[in-house]
Amino acid sequence: MQISIDEHSGFCFGVTRAIKAAESELANGPLYCLGDIVHNGQEVSRLEMKGLATIDYDDLRTLPSHSRVLLRAHGEPPSTYWIAQQRGIEIIDATCPVVKKLQDRIRACYEAHKNDEAQPPQIVIYGQPGHAEVIGLQGQTNNTAIVIESPAQIDRLDFTRPIYLFSQTTKSVEGFNALVEAIQLQISNCKFQVALEAHDTICRNVANRVAELQDFARANDIVLFVGGKKSSNARVLYKNCVEVNPNTFFVSSPDEVEKVFQSEGRSFSEAVLQRSGLSGEAGLKVGICGATSTPLWLMQKVRDKLSLIP
Ligand code: SF4
Structure with missing residues (x-):
């Protein structure tokens, strides 16, 4: 054989960066990580052996003030920063810069269109419902974004209102293109020719x-x-x-x-x-x-x- x-194969830039941040911050004392630092149980255990404690949102609300909490590469919704601020928790933000940029784009799109009463916009995220990155992205729209995983779910969209489509960074390019095609086809069959802005925000890493x-x-x-x-x-x-x-x-x-x-x-x-x-x-x-x-x-x-x- x-x-x-x-x-x-192996860690992408964003995950490597978050793990390096955790290792270096562990040298300065106790450190919590909100959610698994990476979706790999073996690596989580290795870092837990070094002292990293994985917590969830309920734990975040009960941590003593001045605790240090690392945010992983997936990013977080604004509510997480708000809770931390209210509780006097120190955030070590290891959100991947690629994800951060995507959050900023979605927030800018939401802010630019949210008051458009004549044609309220729909921000659509091609992603896995409940995935940590997707929760962070939805948070940029006050949780109004619609998350869909496949062309079969486009009946959840309102084809009388403009559509602003973004993608979770780890989805496939083929899947995104298939979704865009399905939405375009549906629009062409409707009497309202609504606008579609499709942003391929898949991470090239x-x-x-x-x-x-x-x-x-x-x-x-x-x-x-x-x-x-x-x-x-x-x-x-x-x-x-x-x-x-x-x-x-x-x-x-x-x-x-x-x-x-x-x-x-x-x-x-x-x-x-x-x-x-x-x-x-x-x-x-x-x-x-x-x-x-x-x-x-x-x-x-x-x-x-x-x-x-x-
Ligand atoms: S956006 Fe790309 S580089 Fe950043 S964590 Fe996701 S896959 Fe990794």
Whole structure:
């Protein structure tokens, strides 16, 4: 078996920046993080071992004043800053600059149009409802933005009012374009020709990875995609790998590697071959890759685990 790790996989710039901020602030005393710092349980545990305490919104409301709370790369709605200010909590803002810019754009759009009584605008976010970044984006519109995940949901829009469309940073470009097309088609079928302003605000740190990741997946017989179960980015990138290599398997930790290929009485290589339907005449190429929330050390541990399996 030849095992390799994709050199383009691993933390994006925003997540790396937030983790560096946490590590450096931990040196100055107790530190809380509002929500998981990254959608990867293994990395969260590593930082918790160093003293980072993960809290939720209820905890935020009861923390003593002067507590220090780190805001992760996903960003937060204005209400979080307001609560912190009321309670005398110190915020360490590690919101990714790309997300911050998107929040500012959505807020500017909302402020510019909110008083338009003749044609009240609709701000639409192409994103995953309930995702931390999306909650932060909705907050910029006083929670009036409509969140939709697919063209099948455009019946939730009012086609007599202008539409301002933005995207969660980690959604797929294809999905966004399909949504724009569906909205345009619906508008062209309506008697009111309402305006559509579509802003592709997908982060190229993610979007540009797809082609590289798919090249890597194609070049291997088997792919182990390492990602957190809660990560939206991991789900998108995993699907991109499966599209070009159906022998792609999702694992969250090194312990799951054996389970993926469990087959009684067979060696790991035999089980892999059986599961994948490959012939195995040549050396089997196994590639390990991951999401923007997957730490390199975790992919290395998966590689080490694979190397130990007979
Ligand atoms: S995916 Fe892009 S926008 Fe999101 S945290 Fe990473 S760098 Fe920032």
